Amino acid sequence: MQAEVNGVYVNFVGLRRISYKCVEKEVEGIKNAKRLDRAFEEIHRSVTRLKALGVFTDVSAHLTGGVGPNSMGVNMIFEEKLPKREFSIRIDESGRPGIEGSFSQPAFLGNLQGLELSAGAMGRQDTELQAQWSFPKILGRHFPSDLRFFVTHRDFSVPSSFKEALKGAAFSLRSPDRAHTFTYTAVLRDLLPVTGGVRRASNEVLHSRMRTAKSALTYAYVRDRIGKVPVPREGSFIGLKAEVAGLGGDARHLKASADVERVWLLSNELDMVLNLTGSLGAAVPLKGAGAPAISAAPDRERVHLQDRFFIGGVSSYFTALRGFASRRVGPTSQCRIAEEPESTHAERIKAKRFDHVGGEAFAAATATVSAPLPYLGSVGGSGPRMFVSASAGNVLPQLNRDNVRAFLPSARVSLGVGISMPLPVGTFEFSYGLPLKASSSDDKDNWQFALRVRSIGGD
Template sequence: MNAVSAVALSAGVAMTGAIAIELAATQVATAATVSRIEVRGNRRVDADTIRNYIAIRPGRSFSNDDVNEAVKRLFGTGLFSDVSITQSGGALVVSVEEYSVVNQVIFQGNKKIKDRNLSAAVQLQPRKSFSNQIMQADEETIRESYRRIGRDDATVTGRVQELADGRVNVIYDIQEGGRTKIKSINFVGNSAFGAGRLRDVITTKQSNFLSFLMRNDIYDENRLRADEETLRRFYYNRGYADFRVISSSADLDEAENAYTVTFTVEEGERYRFGNIGIESTISGVDSESLRSELQTRQGRTYSAKDVEDSIIGLTETVAGQGYAFAQVTPRGDRNFETHEIDVVYSIDEGPRAYIQRIEIRGNQRTRDYVTRREFDLSEGDAFNQVLVQRAKRRLEALNFFQTVNITTVPGSQPDQVVLVVDVMEKSTGEFSIGAGYSTGASDSSGAGFSVEGSITERNFLGRGQFIRVSAGGGQDSRDYSLSFTEPYFLGRRIAAGFDIFKRTRSFDKYDRDITGGTIRFGLPITEALSTQIAYNYTQEEYTGTDECADITAASCDLATALKDAIGEGTWKKSSVSGSLIYNTIDDMKNPHSGLYANLTLEVAGLGGDAKFIKATARSTYYQTLSDELDLVGLLSVGAGHIQAISGDLRVFDHFSSNDRIIRGFDYNGIGPYDSATGDHLGGKTYFNASVEAQFPLPMLPESLGLRGAVFADAATLYGSDVAGAIGTDLKWRASVGAGLLWASPFGPLRIDYAVPVMKEDKDEVQNFNFGISTRF
């Protein structure tokens, strides 16, 4: 029998961390046979299992190549750290050295990242084979996890604790180090916009004393790439069609454990739109009839967004005419002398391509279907780039992701493509707090501070659902509420939700307890226009004052009359309401442009005690007045009217003034009042208007999120069904003031100081107001 020299494989660590396999030199005859196969060194793996892996059988000839393949298969199981196959007489001897089995994976020294999160990240797991190479890879994985939370100097050392029966505990010793800060963000090559304005645009922020709460000063290479794209869009939408980011870099100062981030840019010239044209190679498409779909206008500042919106409008209109594969391509012709760009939209019959599948990547918390349902496309549909871009906008508008990138790769057939959606998730939970101060009034809750706190989750359990819980109150008030919204009710783009609330108030002459709820449904009409219908039910309980000993006779008469009017029972209101909402705001948290308008009609009388019709309208328009100074103008107007269907309105059904109608006056501090006590009673009709300018505060870093505002308000509240009310005529009030806006870790907050410049004698002043900064 021909002897077979030893053939062995050994595992070594290469530069890449992979296992390099080296074959020992062999001199083997072309074929050999053995009478038996002996397995040595195995402790947990059954000998027959090993024999099956090598695929060499007694009595059958085998070659050196068969031995090599057998060794590779055994190593490929991941169960053995060493394998050798030799021939001894008539036996083929398979010697193995098994990997130890992981008993426990232990993390020591970690506080900022919990054990369960680290366990989910590493490869070594209990009851799996141990490998030094995998342990080293896990060390790097843990370090990367710390880099993602801003701790670049964290160190990780893995070690093994030997146990009996070939088991080991794997221990990772972690020194978390300090937070790695962003010392500065610099821009090179910019002249049209200052560094402060550009720092406000990007998501990466410089470190400040609030960074431990805001967590926006963490360096991340993916975020840096996203910031590059944000800068491009910022410039492209403001006329700089030749803008480019030459480079972006982050240099770590290890002594300070801080990054210096630098963007080098080339702005180019600013352009305006020149001639705008439409060409079509599709015989059934009339180019001139499509001009109404264009958002680009000759003479306007060039904007890539306007071009994109024009492409969307043209594509949808042509597709609606039966050309599903129509493709709209813009062609720009720059005039370097006049700084104009002529744009021609070419409409052609595009290639017939279909979507094979949509692949979602990067979502660890958000369910796949939450992302997939934002597409108006599904597997098997005709590929449409416009609808893909619309889905991208919708995903970005969800505010669940830091970045959204959609690419295509070839499918399994020439006419098929695969949509790949890469997302990077961000925190979707918020904690907010607001406060106010009341000077007190004769028929309002007592003077003093009131506070409100809320917890909001926009992506509840990764299902895309919205939930908000809030509570607040002051010395004589308590408020509680719960809101929930399912944005895709029954799998359709219908938002369904409910609100439950309870409010209690203690006044000088009575106590009020209101409990109620709303069931609502919202339906989009267009991308900007939507409608909402709701059923509302409230139950109000009033308790009048029995004691008149310590108040004036007039007040006692009013208290008695009030008690007679409201009784000491329950007042029920059952109503339905409908709203039209138009929204083109660019950023609901930090608006710079767009219009938000809301028209609501409520009819009460479907059972219950209240019977009225109430209409309210509010519109707020934002416009950037200066991109260079980041100066934003705001114009807001509103109106409301309520009319009893039968009888007179109760005093509690009237409108009450508040800081959304006019600042500088107390809650319910203007309008009709009681002739005997001066208590304000509210009104049947109001009109209000406000103008405001918002601007960054000089000398303060943009990362603090602070902005200033100056404003002027005007309002009137008049008309009343309450007997004895006076001051019911239309009389205007006005105020001017200044405010401080803060994009805080607790939500958008603002504080205003307003001074009335036009008022009536009985009006009640409240100069300071503190609360939510953006309310639509």
């Protein structure tokens, strides 16, 4: 295949909304090829680069005759992604159902950039609005990136006696293989304590800064050898995340977490699968951090309440603890209970006495064995499955020697059984969890259902 060519002519087919000028540079190597083998190599590289732009569902190359001696022609055939409108029902980490709608427009205004608008709601309190502008290339280089603006309201009244409102923007830059991601986030955060009703916010909540400006740089690494297989039988996943906050604003800390997963096929005949997950993380306040210490180690500040780690529930993929309620495991601060005549004696007795305030370090691990559900599932298929699991985890209020020594003796442990159904966006499961080891301040939640999606970083 060393034959020389006098010229390679490239023709674009299928471009409707995207201008040919946006993709012309990707095929320059084909046009400049002087040998036939070189031309074939460049065609393959060009197709790979064009697919990586993320605005085409398919790209292929067909050879045609040239317009002169020893020349050749190439038809680059494109299938553009179409605008997409989606409406879905989702379940949050507390098991509450909600709705979400989104609209995405690839190749916005004829360029390679994409635009996505989304809105979601959980009950009457939790809402999220987001606009994202995506760029497949930066300064002519293949580094996918996006600019995101968001407004979020979340209600943590039940576990922690506060609500939060976030307004901010984030810019993310990814490596061509999407394994490495750098994100800069600037967000204005309002913390709104619950001050009415029978149960009032604890001192830990009330003494936190009510408004903080957070400016943070985050690095994330993902090595996914499991992929989006509905029921993986083998593979591994590693997710690492590190954050530096304090490049401006008044939230200042160093924060890091690691998530791992390993899957083995135990029995081909029974299609029995063992899944192990583990997660750990730690955060260290820097000088001028956003929350004073009022319950422990008064000689140093704490990581702000909104930046701490929480575990529990089943929706958080790597920090799940079946049998425990979401975000209701670990360090607490005593609430204030309204006195009569504002509340009756029965209301005061029934009211929850603690706010769960999270911690600066955590670890959690789960082992799950699953197999197809008799009569409904199929060996090797992606139908409903039954499972049993064992989980353990703990949250430390602060990362110090005494707390580390107490980590294992005070760790929470639970067993679970349930039924799961693989879906394109994750796994829907219904389970019963039995806490074997718990603290008196932990909230139990035996019967749970959730949509579990793999994502990195602790809550």
